[in-house]
Amino acid sequence: MASNSALFPRNFRKSYPVAVRGEGCWIIDQSGRRYLDASGQAAVVNIGHGVAEIGRAMAEQSSRLAFAHTTQFHSPPAEKLAARLLALGPPNFCAGGRVYFTSGGSEATETAIKLARQFHLESGQPNRYRVVSRRQSYHGSTLGAMTVSGNVARRAPYQPLLAEWGHVAPCFCYHCPFDKKFPACAVACADDLDSFLSSNEGASVAAFIFEPVVGATLGAAVPPDGYAQRIAEICRQHGVLLIADEIMSGMGRTGQPFAVQHWYVEPDIILVGKGIAGGYAPLGAVLIARRVVEAFERGPGAFQHGFTYQAHPVVTAAGNAVLDYIESHNLSARVQPAAEFLRKELSALESHPHVGEIRGLGLLLGVEFVRNKSTREPFPRENNIAERIRQAAVDHNVFTYPTQGCVDGINGDHILLAPPFIITQAEARLITEALRSALHSVFAG
Numbered sequence: 001m002a003s004n005s006a007l008f009p010r011n012f013r014k015s016y017p018v019a020v021r022g023e024g025c026w027i028i029d030q031s032g033r034r035y036l037d038a039s040g041q042a043a044v045v046n047i048g049h050g051v052a053e054i055g056r057a058m059a060e061q062s063s064r065l066a067f068a069h070t071t072q073f074h075s076p077p078a079e080k081l082a083a084r085l086l087a088l089g090p091p092n093f094c095a096g097g098r099v100y101f102t103s104g105g106s107e108a109t110e111t112a113i114k115l116a117r118q119f120h121l122e123s124g125q126p127n128r129y130r131v132v133s134r135r136q137s138y139h140g141s142t143l144g145a146m147t148v149s150g151n152v153a154r155r156a157p158y159q160p161l162l163a164e165w166g167h168v169a170p171c172f173c174y175h176c177p178f179d180k181k182f183p184a185c186a187v188a189c190a191d192d193l194d195s196f197l198s199s200n201e202g203a204s205v206a207a208f209i210f211e212p213v214v215g216a217t218l219g220a221a222v223p224p225d226g227y228a229q230r231i232a233e234i235c236r237q238h239g240v241l242l243i244a245d246e247i248m249s250g251m252g253r254t255g256q257p258f259a260v261q262h263w264y265v266e267p268d269i270i271l272v273g274k275g276i277a278g279g280y281a282p283l284g285a286v287l288i289a290r291r292v293v294e295a296f297e298r299g300p301g302a303f304q305h306g307f308t309y310q311a312h313p314v315v316t317a318a319g320n321a322v323l324d325y326i327e328s329h330n331l332s333a334r335v336q337p338a339a340e341f342l343r344k345e346l347s348a349l350e351s352h353p354h355v356g357e358i359r360g361l362g363l364l365l366g367v368e369f370v371r372n373k374s375t376r377e378p379f380p381r382e383n384n385i386a387e388r389i390r391q392a393a394v395d396h397n398v399f400t401y402p403t404q405g406c407v408d409g410i411n412g413d414h415i416l417l418a419p420p421f422i423i424t425q426a427e428a429r430l431i432t433e434a435l436r437s438a439l440h441s442v443f444a445g
């Protein structure tokens with residue numbers, strides 16, 4: 001990093017190239033070097049970089065009306081995008097659902113936590129306030145979102161600031177917390193939620209939040225069939241709202257508009273971010289199902305919450321333009337074949353002694369590295385494998401998204417791959433080749 005930088009960086013020990021341009025799956029830095037964006041940065045970029053018509057749509061909206069405060073006005077682009085999102089959702093969102101726009105994922109999580117609390121107040125259950133979540137999960141970096149997150153490393157420095165509302169077991173077959181195997185396990189991890197909600201604390205629970213496919217924290221861990229359905233059933237039985245955090249997995253990334261739709265689950269609240277505006281504008285959204293909306297309509301009507309920039313006209317115009325682009329280029333239909341091709345190419349790496357598992361759904365994929373393939377033992381954290389793989393892949397001009405801690409919150413190394421939906425076969429081969437070289441340089445020495 002340039003020592004004269006005025007930016008407070010993510011990490012003072014790292015250096016950051018200065019990105020100046022984007023083209024499709026590529027980012028170009030100020031020296032002209034081109035990087036293949038194999039992770040869509042952080043599973044954000046879906047239509048690709050540098051699509052000029054998104055900028056044109058934003059400029060047009062900005063010159064017509066840049067801002068109107070939501071205490072006083074609604075705007076056409078926000079209305080239009082809300083209706084389009086509800087139409088993409090499960091049936092309980094389509095008629096009578098509503099959308100609350102935010103400036104990103106963490107604000108969406110904060111909004112859902114407060115919605116769940118106020119829903120129970122309006123429903124005559126003022127004792128319900130806890131939002132239970134799973135260990136090994138991530139729901140955002142603001143304090144409420146951190147409270148419900150179960151990502152050990154990201155929580156650690158802020159532990160004294162965080163409430164303890166309860167965490168239950170993750171669903172992670174490769175490192176099953178109960179040492180069981182599917183299907184013999186009968187999704188015992190889902191029953192951990194049932195046990196929590198049946199305990200004394202259960203009566204104070206307002207909602208359960210989960211990532212249908214666990215993104216950064218577990219490296220695209222997909223639940224087995226039956227898990228999401230069982231979770232939904234448990235929430236219904238205990239009178240608890242179900243919040244699906246689809247900030248990473250939503251907006252078509254897994255091959256369905258929302259990942260829960262693979263299992264025909266109807267949550268009460270769906271959170272989106274990232275792909276909703278493809279990186280062109282900071283946008284998040286909370287999709288609220290009919291029965292939650294009705295509780296607010298029946299009550300005093302006001303949601304005690306708000307952000308100055310929610311439902312911003314220019315930002316929601318970007319969301320509409322991205323959806324227009326996805327529709328006009330039929331990009332949703334590209335996810336499945338592109339994912340199949342990338343998986344086929346990556347499967348060549350599976351025989352490597354330190355590639356434990358390649359997993360995921362659609363274009364949300366993870367590669368986990370293990371010290372011992374038969375015991376699935378991770379490398380010690382200090383070996384810093386995920387970051388070294390990332391760096392070695394960057395040496396081959398490919399960007400991936402590394403994380404540690406998938407095994408127990410501390411140990412376990414994986415990288416996430418979440419390329420734009422437009423990835424070509426040649427680019428999928430480049431990703432595989434860069435990873436092959438990275439494995440060679442990290443593990444040969």
Ligand SMILES: Cc1ncc(COP(=O)(O)O)c(C=O)c1O
Nearest residue numbers: 104105106138139140247248273
């Ligand atoms: C599943 C999930 N939830 C919430 C967030 C937070 O979103 P943001 O970084 O836009 O605040 C993220 C970001 O990585 C995420 O992956």
